[in-house]
Amino acid sequence: MFKIHCPECKKSFLWTDEMPLQGKCPNPDCRWQYNVHAELRKNVNPTEEEQKTKPLLCPFCQSQITSRITICPNCGHIVTGKRYFKKSWAFLYLCVLLIILSLILKYSN
């Protein structure tokens, strides 16, 4: 026994073992034909299919990106996982990093 949601009349009904595997929606005004096998498949792995088709999205502009660490083709932000930062910031970080490195080298000699 399990619940079938009719896409035609938007009503749910319970399918029991005594009912045929394929048949008409019990709502007399509705002509939708159910198929228990198809409904079972839908019930079993909706999350699995969702995960498969779920695209990677830029956390800033929500447009699709190709990998977790990339530059978003839409907004130009550098995306690393769920974080993002501007390209100019990355340049700034690099400058600061180079200054710190040069200072370390200077004082270590």
Ligand SMILES: [Zn+2]
């Ligand atoms: Zn129906």
Ligand SMILES: [Zn+2]
């Ligand atoms: Zn983006």
